[in-house]
Amino acid sequence: MSELNHLTMAQARDGLAKGEFSSAELTQAHIAALEVSRGLNAFVTETPERAMKAAQESDARRAKDRDEPGSMEGLPIAIKDLFCTEGVLTTASSHILDSFTPPYESTVTANLWRAGAVMLGKTNMDEFAMGSATVTSYYGPTVNPWQRKDDDKPLVPGGSSGGSASAVAARAALGATGTDTGGSIRQPASFCGIVGVKPTYGRCSRWGIVAFASSLDQAGPMTRTVRDGAIMLGAMAGYDPKDSTSADKPTPNFETALEQKVKGLKVGIPEEYNMEGMSRDLLALWDRGKEWLTAAGTEMVPVSLPHTKYALPTYYIVAPAEASSNLARYDGVRYGFRAEGETLQEMYENTRGEGFGAEVRRRVLIGTYVLSAGYYDAYYLKAQKLRALISEDFREAFEKVDVLLTPTAPSPAFAIGEKMDDPIAMYLNDVFTVPASLAGLPAISLPAGLSSDGLPLGLQLIARPFDEETMFCTARTVEEAANFDVEPALMVGA
Numbered sequence: 001m002s003e004l005n006h007l008t009m010a011q012a013r014d015g016l017a018k019g020e021f022s023s024a025e026l027t028q029a030h031i032a033a034l035e036v037s038r039g040l041n042a043f044v045t046e047t048p049e050r051a052m053k054a055a056q057e058s059d060a061r062r063a064k065d066r067d068e069p070g071s072m073e074g075l076p077i078a079i080k081d082l083f084c085t086e087g088v089l090t091t092a093s094s095h096i097l098d099s100f101t102p103p104y105e106s107t108v109t110a111n112l113w114r115a116g117a118v119m120l121g122k123t124n125m126d127e128f129a130m131g132s133a134t135v136t137s138y139y140g141p142t143v144n145p146w147q148r149k150d151d152d153k154p155l156v157p158g159g160s161s162g163g164s165a166s167a168v169a170a171r172a173a174l175g176a177t178g179t180d181t182g183g184s185i186r187q188p189a190s191f192c193g194i195v196g197v198k199p200t201y202g203r204c205s206r207w208g209i210v211a212f213a214s215s216l217d218q219a220g221p222m223t224r225t226v227r228d229g230a231i232m233l234g235a236m237a238g239y240d241p242k243d244s245t246s247a248d249k250p251t252p253n254f255e256t257a258l259e260q261k262v263k264g265l266k267v268g269i270p271e272e273y274n275m276e277g278m279s280r281d282l283l284a285l286w287d288r289g290k291e292w293l294t295a296a297g298t299e300m301v302p303v304s305l306p307h308t309k310y311a312l313p314t315y316y317i318v319a320p321a322e323a324s325s326n327l328a329r330y331d332g333v334r335y336g337f338r339a340e341g342e343t344l345q346e347m348y349e350n351t352r353g354e355g356f357g358a359e360v361r362r363r364v365l366i367g368t369y370v371l372s373a374g375y376y377d378a379y380y381l382k383a384q385k386l387r388a389l390i391s392e393d394f395r396e397a398f399e400k401v402d403v404l405l406t407p408t409a410p411s412p413a414f415a416i417g418e419k420m421d422d423p424i425a426m427y428l429n430d431v432f433t434v435p436a437s438l439a440g441l442p443a444i445s446l447p448a449g450l451s452s453d454g455l456p457l458g459l460q461l462i463a464r465p466f467d468e469e470t471m472f473c474t475a476r477t478v479e480e481a482a483n484f485d486v487e488p489a490l491m492v493g494a
Contacts, residue, residue: 004029005171009075009228012174016062016074023062023074027055027118030076033172034120040143040490042157042167044081045089046121051076054118061116072235073116078167078176081122082129083109083219084208088119092210093137094127096330096355098337106208107240108177108219115235120173123163127357128327129184129212132429134162135416136359144192144413145170145490149454155413158188158429164222165192169488175223175232179209181216182315183409183433186445189222190408190458193447193488195475196222197229198433200466201440202247204233205240213322214245216315216437226446226475230254233468249466257469258476263297265474268401272308273432275410281451282407289405289448289459292481293474301401305393310386311435312428317370317383318438323360324367330355391439398464403474407432408445408458432460442468444475448482456486 004026007015015021031048058074084090084102091097105113113119126136133156134142142162144155146169157166161178165188168176178185180198189196197220204219211217221232234254240246269290274283290300332338332351339350356364370379397404410431436443442465445458459478463471 005033007174008225009174009223009231010225012075013072013231017069023055023058023118024052026074027051027076027120030120030173033170034167037167037170037172040145040166040170041140042123042142042163042170042172043078043121044091044093044124044139044163047088047119050088051118051120058116058118070114070116071231072112074118075116075174076118076120077112077232078120078123078164078173079109080161080164080177080179081125082179082210083177084210085109085119085122088122090122090210091138092128093125093139094355094357094360095138096337096351100336104208107205107242108209108236111238112235117235123167123176125163126160127360128210128323129160129179129181130323130359130363131159132183132187133416133419134159134188136357138357141416142166143416145488146193146413146455147489151453153415155455156191156416158191158409158413160184161222162188165189165194165196168192168194168222168224170490175221175228177219177236178222179217179219180437181212181319182437183430185220185222186433186443186458186460187409187429189445190447190456191413193456193484193486194222194224195226195229195447196220196445197233198436198443199233199237199468200247200442202245203237203442203466203468205238205243205246207240207242211326213319214326215322216319226444226472226479227255227258229444230258230472247466252469254468254472257472260469260473262293262474262477265298265403265470266301266401267293267298267474268301268303268397268404270303270305270308270397270404270406272305273406275431278407278410279451282410282457285449285457285459286405286407289478292478293405295481296477303397303401303404305397305435307386307389307393308435311390311438312431314383314386314390315430315434315438316366317379318387320363320367321371321380322367324364324371327360327364387438390435394439394441402463402470404462406460406462408460409433412451412453412455412457436462441465442471444471446475446479446482447484448478449484450486456484
């Protein structure tokens with residue numbers, strides 16, 4: 001039954017409903033794929049026994065109940081190791097959370113289990129979600145299942161949700177959860193040739209997700225198709241009174257929205273996203289995206305987002321500032337790793353010095369600096385004002401258009417180690433994704449073509465707040481036109 005791991009989520013759901021195979025068979029096929037793909041280092045914790053037990057329980061429910069099954073009944077997925085999972089190790093890929101097994105479940109994963117989903121394991125990530133390549137993990141880098149033409153150098157899968165992206169691209173999971181703070185779902189989706197959805201801030205609860213930057217973090221699905229992303233987001237989303245930033249809004253049927261017509265929609269093309277140094281491959285793909293949507297009856301409208309050039313510096317002040325506050329809880333006293341010292345202060349210093357990796361320490365120091373006396377007004381307060389201006393740019397643009405079309409990332413995946421010595425070069429990977437994060441907008445990346453090196457390139461669609469429906473139907477139109485059916489070299493079972 002190894003071919004079962006090549007089904008999309010929608011195909012697997014329909015096959016289960018028709019009785020063509022069982023959840024146990026589907027799950028076993030993915031467990032086998034997971035085992036074969038271990039060289040990608042996509043998972044930090046595997047839960048095959050739990051998965052098979054959940055699959056068997058799903059099969060029993062399907063055989064017994066006449067009620068409508070859950071929207072993800074019996075579907076095996078992976079969970080980013082940032083989501084607390086009751087009784088299952090949760091580390092955020094950091095040494096400082098060694099041995100931490102939460103006694104509670106995150107709201108998003110609890111929603112998925114209620115919908116009938118099956119957990120295969122926890123995926124690798126940049127430590128505390130700080131990175132764009134999944135190379136800062138305490139458990140080592142994750143490898144992208146794609147390879148360049150005539151080059152066998154291992155490539156990064158993007159980050160921070162690189163383990164989730166790699167697992168889905170390699171067919172080791174039907175889908176996976178990710179979190180997106182400045183592009184950490186969309187950029188790895190682009191690098192790995194899959195679909196990544198960042199919903200509106202507040203659409204999915206943050207409760208039980210290890211915090212990086214609280215005003216930016218948002219959970220979302222990573223899948224192989226737009227339809228799968230709509231199915232999975234519908235299961236993940238919903239109001240949560242335990243999260244003060246959760247939006248008290250009904251969750252639409254995102255899958256039904258795929259059938260909406262895009263004819264007559266106005267698609268904004270931000271002039272500021274045509275940046276110096278962009279590759280010809282990426283510019284050509286962007287042009288093809290415009291042509292596909294024009295052929296579907298939409299109208300291309302030039303728009304300006306004048307404060308886009310300030311988005312990255314704004315993000316890299318706001319996010320580290322919030323991280324420095326959130327990560328203060330990791331002191332070696334209550335849980336996780338502890339390095340002893342002769343005094344309490346020394347124990348704190350030793351624990352954080354040994355427990356946090358270099359990138360996390362760098363961002364905590366930046367955040368502490370911009371919040372310190374004498375610099376708060378000069379940096380943090382000014383960044384918050386710029387964030388408001390960036391949000392206003394989008395608001396004005398959406399008075400003229402229904403959705404924005406942009407590239408997802410400035411380049412295809414690069415080799416592991418290529419940009420490690422230059423933090424600024426790494427930060428530039430988020431140049432097209434950060435603005436939507438700062439404004440809290442829904443955005444989706446979908447694979448639309450290949451670079452001259454044979455690597456996937458993604459296009460991004462950005463929509464108004466809580467208008468994921470327009471985003472999904474437009475994305476489905478691009479997906480159908482692109483007809484991206486190329487498979488990665490290191491895909492399981494290829």
